[in-house]
Amino acid sequence: MKSYNSFQVAQQQVRKAAAILDLGLSTIDLLSWPQREFSFTLPVRMDDGSARVFQAYRIQFNTARGPAKGGIRFHQDETVDTIRALACWMALKTAVVDLPLGGGKGGVICDPRSLSERELERLSRAYIRACAPYIGIGKDIPAPDVYTNPQIMAWMMDEYETIAQRHHPGVLTDKPMQIGGTEGRRDATARGGVIAVREACNALQVDPETFAIQGFGNAGQRAALLHQELLGCGKLVGACDSKGGLYNPAGIDVKDLVTYKLTTGSVVNFPGARAVPRDSILELDVDILYPAALENSISQLNAKNIKARIICELANGPTTPDADLLLDKKGIHVIPDILASAGGVTVSYFEMVQDGTLDFWEEHVVHERLDKKLTKAYRTVQEAIREKKVHPRLAATIVGVARIAEACELRGWV
Numbered sequence: 001m002k003s004y005n006s007f008q009v010a011q012q013q014v015r016k017a018a019a020i021l022d023l024g025l026s027t028i029d030l031l032s033w034p035q036r037e038f039s040f041t042l043p044v045r046m047d048d049g050s051a052r053v054f055q056a057y058r059i060q061f062n063t064a065r066g067p068a069k070g071g072i073r074f075h076q077d078e079t080v081d082t083i084r085a086l087a088c089w090m091a092l093k094t095a096v097v098d099l100p101l102g103g104g105k106g107g108v109i110c111d112p113r114s115l116s117e118r119e120l121e122r123l124s125r126a127y128i129r130a131c132a133p134y135i136g137i138g139k140d141i142p143a144p145d146v147y148t149n150p151q152i153m154a155w156m157m158d159e160y161e162t163i164a165q166r167h168h169p170g171v172l173t174d175k176p177m178q179i180g181g182t183e184g185r186r187d188a189t190a191r192g193g194v195i196a197v198r199e200a201c202n203a204l205q206v207d208p209e210t211f212a213i214q215g216f217g218n219a220g221q222r223a224a225l226l227h228q229e230l231l232g233c234g235k236l237v238g239a240c241d242s243k244g245g246l247y248n249p250a251g252i253d254v255k256d257l258v259t260y261k262l263t264t265g266s267v268v269n270f271p272g273a274r275a276v277p278r279d280s281i282l283e284l285d286v287d288i289l290y291p292a293a294l295e296n297s298i299s300q301l302n303a304k305n306i307k308a309r310i311i312c313e314l315a316n317g318p319t320t321p322d323a324d325l326l327l328d329k330k331g332i333h334v335i336p337d338i339l340a341s342a343g344g345v346t347v348s349y350f351e352m353v354q355d356g357t358l359d360f361w362e363e364h365v366v367h368e369r370l371d372k373k374l375t376k377a378y379r380t381v382q383e384a385i386r387e388k389k390v391h392p393r394l395a396a397t398i399v400g401v402a403r404i405a406e407a408c409e410l411r412g413w414v
Contacts, residue, residue: 004296004320006085012321014088017397018405020388027405027414034084036060040130042108044122054123058106058131060140061087064407067138068104069094069345071145072127072152078107082295086145086316090345092400093338097377099349104140106131112147124152128159135160136171137356143173143348150176170355173348182351184366185344190222191367192343192374193312194230196335197288199378201231204333206309210286212238214278215293216257216267219314219341223290224254237286240278241267242293247284248273282306291318298323306332313337319393328391336393338400339374339381346373 011032018028040056057080060068070090073083083105091103108127112120128135135142144153153172157179160171169180177183184191201208208231213220216239227234235251243266246252252273260270268275282289282302289308291297295317298306303323311327311334313319319327319334327334347370354360361369384395408414 007081010085010088017401042126056108059087061103062091063102066100068140069101070104072106073145074112074147076111095400095403097342124155125159128156173351183363187222188347189344193340194226195374211288212284213290216241220292238281238284240281244268245276245278246273247276313340
């Protein structure tokens with residue numbers, strides 16, 4: 001299988017959209033590279049008294065529309081190019097949903113599963129000590145990502161406030177409710193994706209009766225629950241995680257599977273379905289497919305076997321460029337990640353607003369505002385598909401690139 005560099009893929013997407021928009025060379029160059037990159041070396045004391053050194057990054061891709069926004073990953077396979085790509089996609093994502101934010105991303109090369117809670121806290125605080133001068137409400141607002149969570153955000157916010165010597169709850173988002181988090185954040189990514197699926201089904205006249213989920217983590221679990229709640233129908237027939245897959249054409253009880261996963265740590269051996277290879281979940285004959293795992297899951301090797309009518313990308317970059325073209329030729333409607341998974345950053349923005357005003361909204365208000373944002377964003381991308389006669393990912397990228405380029409031009413940067 002052809003190997004892809006995520007950042008090169010992101011750059012190609014931006015440049016292709018920019019060419020369709022007939023942007024100037026200086027604008028294309030500006031939008032193809034991060035504005036700022038920071039690299040940190042973090043010495044951390046381990047529980048046994050020894051010290052370990054971790055490599056860490058924070059990348060601010062573009063801030064023309066507002067301060068950078070994006071998560072922090074703790075992962076042993078993290079690379080600077082992966083973080084560059086994710087920062088670029090975050091800039092596009094906030095623009096597609098029309099938030100007054102830019103895009104950023106951070107990461108620490110580590111295996112958090114091998115660290116104790118105390119070691120994880122020391123690492124989290126060390127990261128903030130290193131990047132404190134470069135983040136802030138008007139600069140860059142981090143959030144959780146792979147293997148980070150609200151507790152880690154709480155430690156990071158506390159460390160930042162210790163350095164700043166003042167209260168700054170909005171400096172990080174997706175915090176625990178007790179210290180400035182917002183209602184509606186836990187399921188925001190999945191909820192935004194299911195809202196986009198609802199709009200796609202209405203536009204394409206697809207009945208979302210059957211669905212499958214590749215990657216049964218937080219986003220996948222919540223999408224399974226919300227699919228039935230928001231769409232009023234649909235049975236889960238297949239699901240998988242990193243350890244294996246499940247299939248039952250008669251339907252899998254979603255609540256039972258979520259409980260089983262939370263209890264055992266995997267979907268493997270769930271009694272309500274038979275075991276199947278995890279990769280086979282992508283190729284099930286379903287109406288809706290939710291890829292909610294890692295990058296490049298859908299490639300030219302398996303795209304030809306995919307039968308879903310709509311693919312909702314809850315993961316970042318799950319489809320390779322070659323696979324994108326194959327899916328488009330097959331008439332499969334892909335809701336791209338920069339639209340499908342934008343619910344998380346949208347509600348993170350709502351959290352920033354609430355932290356700034358100290359006026360916290362009820363959950364139904366958050367849900368209503370998220371629905372309005374994602375519905376409008378989906379319809380804007382549909383208009384771009386019709387107007388430019390391009391596939392959905394390119395259409396969404398065109399919307400994002402156009403909005404960022406306009407902000408750059410208004411500022412006089414190009």
